[in-house]
Amino acid sequence: MVHKQEKMLSIKNLKAEIEGKKILNGLNLEVKAGEVHAIMGPNGAGKSTLSAVLAGRADYEVTEGTVEFEGKDLLELSPEDRAREGVFLAFQYPIEIPGVSNTNFLKTAINEKRKYQGLEPMEATDFLKMMREKMAMVEMDKSLTSRSLNEGFSGGEKKRNEIFQMAMLEPKLGILDETDSGLDIDALRLVSEGVNKLRNKERAFIVITHYQRLLDYIVPDFVHVLYKGRIVKSGDASLAKELEEKGYDWIKQEVEANS
Amino acid sequence: MFRISLFEFRIYREIMLVENIKAEFNLYKNQAEKSDFFLKREEAFAEFEKVGFPTTKNEEWKYTNLKNIVNQSFQSTCESTIETELMLSHAFLKDLTANKLVFVNGTFRTELSTIIETDSSIVITTLAKAKTAHSELFNKHFGKYAPIEGQGLNAMNTALLSDGAFIFVPNNKTLTNPVIIINIADSTDVNVLCQPRNLIIVEKSASLTLVETFYAVGNNPSFTNAVNEVYANENAHIEHYKIQNQEGESYHNNFTQIFQEANTNINHVTLTLSGTLVRNNLHFFMNGQNCNSLLYGLYMPHGTELVDNHTRVDHAFPNCFSDELYKGIMMDKSVAVFNGKIMVHLDAQKTNAYQRNKNILLSNEATVNTKPQLEIFADDVKCTHGATIGQLDEEPMFYLRSRGIPADVARKMLLNAFADDIAERIKIPELVELLEQEIEKKI
Numbered sequence A: 001m002v003h004k005q006e007k008m009l010s011i012k013n014l015k016a017e018i019e020g021k022k023i024l025n026g027l028n029l030e031v032k033a034g035e036v037h038a039i040m041g042p043n044g045a046g047k048s049t050l051s052a053v054l055a056g057r058a059d060y061e062v063t064e065g066t067v068e069f070e071g072k073d074l075l076e077l078s079p080e081d082r083a084r085e086g087v088f089l090a091f092q093y094p095i096e097i098p099g100v101s102n103t104n105f106l107k108t109a110i111n112e113k114r115k116y117q118g119l120e121p122m123e124a125t126d127f128l129k130m131m132r133e134k135m136a137m138v139e140m141d142k143s144l145t146s147r148s149l150n151e152g153f154s155g156g157e158k159k160r161n162e163i164f165q166m167a168m169l170e171p172k173l174g175i176l177d178e179t180d181s182g183l184d185i186d187a188l189r190l191v192s193e194g195v196n197k198l199r200n201k202e203r204a205f206i207v208i209t210h211y212q213r214l215l216d217y218i219v220p221d222f223v224h225v226l227y228k229g230r231i232v233k234s235g236d237a238s239l240a241k242e243l244e245e246k247g248y249d250w251i252k253q254e255v256e257a258n259s
Numbered sequence B: 001m002f003r004i005s006l007f008e009f010r011i012y013r014e015i016m017l018v019e020n021i022k023a024e025f026n027l028y029k030n031q032a033e034k035s036d037f038f039l040k041r042e043e044a045f046a047e048f049e050k051v052g053f054p055t056t057k058n059e060e061w062k063y064t065n066l067k068n069i070v071n072q073s074f075q076s077t078c079e080s081t082i083e084t085e086l087m088l089s090h091a092f093l094k095d096l097t098a099n100k101l102v103f104v105n106g107t108f109r110t111e112l113s114t115i116i117e118t119d120s121s122i123v124i125t126t127l128a129k130a131k132t133a134h135s136e137l138f139n140k141h142f143g144k145y146a147p148i149e150g151q152g153l154n155a156m157n158t159a160l161l162s163d164g165a166f167i168f169v170p171n172n173k174t175l176t177n178p179v180i181i182i183n184i185a186d187s188t189d190v191n192v193l194c195q196p197r198n199l200i201i202v203e204k205s206a207s208l209t210l211v212e213t214f215y216a217v218g219n220n221p222s223f224t225n226a227v228n229e230v231y232a233n234e235n236a237h238i239e240h241y242k243i244q245n246q247e248g249e250s251y252h253n254n255f256t257q258i259f260q261e262a263n264t265n266i267n268h269v270t271l272t273l274s275g276t277l278v279r280n281n282l283h284f285f286m287n288g289q290n291c292n293s294l295l296y297g298l299y300m301p302h303g304t305e306l307v308d309n310h311t312r313v314d315h316a317f318p319n320c321f322s323d324e325l326y327k328g329i330m331m332d333k334s335v336a337v338f339n340g341k342i343m344v345h346l347d348a349q350k351t352n353a354y355q356r357n358k359n360i361l362l363s364n365e366a367t368v369n370t371k372p373q374l375e376i377f378a379d380d381v382k383c384t385h386g387a388t389i390g391q392l393d394e395e396p397m398f399y400l401r402s403r404g405i406p407a408d409v410a411r412k413m414l415l416n417a418f419a420d421d422i423a424e425r426i427k428i429p430e431l432v433e434l435l436e437q438e439i440e441k442k443i
Helices: A046-056 A079-086 A102-116 A123-135 A155-169 A185-198 A215-219 A237-247 A249-257 B002-014 B016-032 B036-051 B082-089 B127-132 B135-141 B152-160 B392-399 B407-422 B429-442
Strands: A007-018 A021-032 A036-040 A059-071 A089-090 A099-100 A173-176 A204-207 A222-227 A228-236 B099-104 B123-126 B165-169 B177-185 B190-195 B197-202 B207-217 B222-232 B237-245 B250-260 B265-274 B279-285 B292-298 B304-316 B321-330 B335-344 B354-363 B368-378 B382-391
Touching: A007 A204, A021 A046, A021 A059, A021 A204, A021 A228, A036 A237, A046 A059, A046 A079, A046 A089, A046 A173, A046 A204, A079 A089, A079 A102, A079 B392, A089 A155, A099 A102, A099 A222, A099 B335, A099 B392, A099 B407, A102 A123, A102 A155, A102 B197, A102 B407, A123 A155, A155 A185, A173 A185, A222 A237, A222 A249, A228 A237, A228 A249, A237 A249, B016 B152, B036 B152, B099 B123, B123 B127, B127 B135, B127 B165, B127 B197, B135 B197, B152 B222, B152 B250, B165 B177, B165 B207, B177 B190, B177 B222, B197 B207, B197 B237, B197 B368, B207 B222, B222 B237, B237 B250, B237 B429, B250 B265, B265 B279, B265 B304, B265 B429, B279 B292, B292 B304, B292 B407, B304 B321, B321 B335, B321 B368, B321 B407, B335 B354, B335 B382, B354 B368, B354 B407, B368 B382, B392 B407, B407 B429
Parallel strands: A036 A204, A036 A222, A089 A173, A173 A204, B099 B177, B165 B197, B177 B207, B190 B222, B197 B222, B207 B237, B222 B250, B237 B265, B250 B279, B265 B292, B279 B304, B292 B321, B304 B335, B321 B354, B335 B368, B354 B382
Antiparallel strands: A007 A021, A007 A059, A222 A228, B123 B165
16 A cells, blocks of 8 residues: 555645734745644744634734645634644643633533534543543643633643643644743643654644744654744754754844845 | 693603502502501502602612603502413422422412421411411511612502512521522513512521522513512521513512621522513611621623612621622623612721622623722721623633634633623522523523
8 A cells, every 4th residue: 555645734825914914924834644843933923823824813814825724725714613624723822711611611622523523422431531541641630620721720731731632632733832932841841742642643733932942852854944924944853953053043144135 | 732732641651550559559558457567558658659660860770761661550469360380381490399489470379389398487488477477577577677768669569569478487497498489470461560578587597598580471561579678687597599580571670688687698699581671679788797798690681671780788897798799691782780889887897898790792782881889988998899891702712712612602601601600609509500501592
């Protein structure tokens, strides 16, 4: 049998703006199943805009370009349909929702996804078993699940909860938006180990980060540098090391010189 | 000439209900025994004649116009012709193990009511029976707490009350099961006026769980004008739930006065699910130290419904605590009024009083008029108050949707979460469940 690596995500000439301010200026990116792509770049380059546009945040307007996810026009789908098709965004700032319990939230999310796929709701015992397994994976405290969603969680607990949710929802594409920001080294290790356990041949990741540190733990197949809304340089994991040593200025100069 | 006749017509219309009331009282007067009770009613009637119905010129009624009530004619003694079972099918919590008192159009219905309490020292009966059977208690408490002076609607209730519950819990007694008072207004045949009047006496170190429910059936308008007097003697504990779910053209005015002696604990929750016009007046008076008064409310009007909650908490003694939270989910062109007044009297040092009113507008056409008020005469107190009116936040919506939860489901989850602050104050699980179902249905 010939194994053909499928194209999962294809972003072509993506331009997007918020409140009239142009942020993405013709971004191109291709992600295949099983790959981990790191997107790095200086502040204001458009990193978080990319994740917001892919997840379907309403305040961003796409003015040009296409995003295909497994052959479907991703930009046409509502945020919930993108999620149910298999896109998962781990938020940079996960919000607190008092009054909605973690467990109830996850049960609803999983069963809505199953409904979308034409499946019956998950059995309660299977759900609890899955919860236990995945919680152990990110070393999440059991008491957190009975509490309200992220309410009173520390920064590290919130990020771990994002990875826990990702583990529960089993997406095809995981987008990590600056998941490392604000984490101490122990939390960073836990979160990264969680992500690494979720890596497999079918699942792809886009890891958005400002710092190379995270990529010591989650080793990417490709590293892209985002600057002024476009990918200006791509390479392998060694590019991240180079950026760590030399900063972003040489990239900026290269770009200015070429333009 | 034409204009004058129109003017006269308007005057006539406005006094329609007043004429009803006068005629009814005259009828009653000619038949009644000249007892103390009668004198009290006569006095109340005189006050009603003097004060009449409140108008929007009265600051306390600025946003709540009773013109649709006073311009109509209502009958207060009409029999209901609806079948028993059908009638109770409208009632919430009908399967809960509880002592049930059912009043249809203000009249007690023995065949629908059940008393399961076995302790004979605890009295669960009607006001009409208690007047003679427990005359000493009745005379000691009746009309002592709910003010009549300047209060036309209270005066009208006192003058022409239909019937109601009389509950007496003696010292150190606790009811095993709650008492549910089910009030049904049946306007199938005519416009109906119900004036329930409850008198609740909970003695020293005794406790009671009380649920009042209100329903309406029939296509004609109904008007419920209820008065509750609740007396909590030292160290008493009362859980008090009020559920208003009167559909169709139904008007409801409710005056509840809770009088607390020292060391008492009262938890009161008002759930307003439906009603054309609902006005709640909930007053607490703390007449001793170390009292706890908890007032919670949830309203979710739709269509053109109006819900008005006026509360007043009087801190008259030191070291008392009050906590108040009213929440509203506003749909369509509905209107809500909130006016919470906390009075901290000169002697009430070390008072802790908290008050909040929070509203979510689900429509551009809904209106909320809110006025949290504090009047503090003592100097060593901790009091806060505040109000918010806003829309459902976009951020939590996006978060839930980004996990695959459709917008309508996410919205319900967030509104349930909003209501949860109130639901968690309810200690009857069946009632909490019911509230969740109602939210599901209404939104």
